[in-house]
Amino acid sequence: MKILFLGDVVGTSGCFKIIDNLLDQIKINKIDFVIVNAENADKTGVGLTKDICNDFFNCGVNVITTGNHVWDQKDIMNFINKENRLLRPKNLFEPSPGKGFEIFTIQEKIRIGVLNLMGNVFMKKSDDVFETSRKFLDKYKLKKDYDFLIVDFHGEITSEKNAIGHFFDGKATLVVGTHTHIPTNDARILNNGTAYQTDAGMCGDYDSVIGMNKDNSLNRFMKKESVKHYPANGEATLSGVIVDCNFETGLANSINSYFFGGQLSNT
Numbered sequence: 001m002k003i004l005f006l007g008d009v010v011g012t013s014g015c016f017k018i019i020d021n022l023l024d025q026i027k028i029n030k031i032d033f034v035i036v037n038a039e040n041a042d043k044t045g046v047g048l049t050k051d052i053c054n055d056f057f058n059c060g061v062n063v064i065t066t067g068n069h070v071w072d073q074k075d076i077m078n079f080i081n082k083e084n085r086l087l088r089p090k091n092l093f094e095p096s097p098g099k100g101f102e103i104f105t106i107q108e109k110i111r112i113g114v115l116n117l118m119g120n121v122f123m124k125k126s127d128d129v130f131e132t133s134r135k136f137l138d139k140y141k142l143k144k145d146y147d148f149l150i151v152d153f154h155g156e157i158t159s160e161k162n163a164i165g166h167f168f169d170g171k172a173t174l175v176v177g178t179h180t181h182i183p184t185n186d187a188r189i190l191n192n193g194t195a196y197q198t199d200a201g202m203c204g205d206y207d208s209v210i211g212m213n214k215d216n217s218l219n220r221f222m223k224k225e226s227v228k229h230y231p232a233n234g235e236a237t238l239s240g241v242i243v244d245c246n247f248e249t250g251l252a253n254s255i256n257s258y259f260f261g262g263q264l265s266n267t
Contacts, residue, residue, distance in 0.1 A: 001110070001247055003150060004031045004258065005176050006240035007183065008067075009041040010204030010211030011231025015052060017203060017238055017261060022060045025260055029242060033104075033112055035150055037178045037200070039066040045212060045231040047072030050079040053086055062104060063087065065116045067154030067179055068124045089118035089154060091132040093125070101136070103146050110247075113146035115172075117164070119155025119179075129153075129160075130167065137171055142250040148173040149250070155179055158198050165196040173252055174243045176200050181210035183239050183257060183264070193251030201239030206263040208232035237262030 004026070009015060018036065026034065036056060041048040046069045053064055053076075063085050070088045071077060080086050080098035090100020100116045115136065118126050142149055149172040153164045161177040168175050170192030176199075177184075183201025190196050202211050209217035212229045219226035238260040244253040259265055 001148070001245040002029065002031050003033045003035070003112070003148070003174065003243045003245060004029065004240060005150065005152070005174065005200055005243070006034070006036045006203050006238060007200030008178050008181055008202045008204075008211075009036060009038045010181065010202050011040070011045045011233065012043050013231065013233050013236040014202065014204040014211070015041055015055065017236035018061070019055055019059050021238065021260065025238070026060050029258075031242070033106060034061050035063045035065060035114060035152070036061045036203070037065045037067065037152055037154070039069040039154075040202075040204075040211065042073050043231070045229060048076060049073050050075055053079065053083065057085060062106070063102070063114045065114065065152040065154075065178070067118055087114060087116040089116050089126060090136070091117055091127040091129050093127060111146040111148075113140065113149040115149065115151045117151060117153050119153065119157070119160045121160050122156040129164070133164065133167055137168075142171055142173075147247065147250055148245050151175045153177050158184070161198045165190060165194065165198075169194045169196075170251070173245050173250060174241070174255070176241055183259075185257070187241055187255045187257050189252055189255065193249060195241070195243045195252035195255035197241050197255065197257065200241055201264075203238050203240075204236050205232035205234040206237055207234050235262045237264045239264060
């Protein structure tokens, strides 16, 4: 059982890379389930739309997760209430449209839980992520309520992501970070069997500043004349992880970083 998790999709180049290549990549890598964080997929580089979601679902994406930019394109607020394959962070202040956790059944009997969380440090205000996680684990159990559990932790700092990884160790199949758009070189199996990587990276043009036009970004850092951030539109790289899951335990047999196209490559 192989699950592909792709990090934050940024702008048009990231979208087209998924739309044009994902179905082939699923076949080549023998993927059974695909999760994509798409909170930056809009052409502006922030938010996502109903049309983008449907394009992704049509090319092999099973679940879309998000983060702090989930509401930046307003039409998503109505759509998320109707589409259970689109998640927002579970610890957003309630009441918020949509939901942060869902169980999906594939191949008639395999149940995959997907939990979307957001960090508290240097992020938009949200409920305490560790308290939300504790309440979640009090209610749901691996191999009882679902066969596998995937946790997208959308956070700014590595220490908070590390801590969440250990918090879920042995209770989730995969904990993977999103939001910083830079893939970390620490894919591994934690002590109690959970696959972990601090950040999955982004699906976007890496000849950029975290997906945004590099010249405009440099001007903003140097306080020179600039305009509002906008995405870089060169060839994108698909970036994420592939997890081989153990059906007997619900934990991970292996995890490998995944890159396709653009400037990054597997080593």
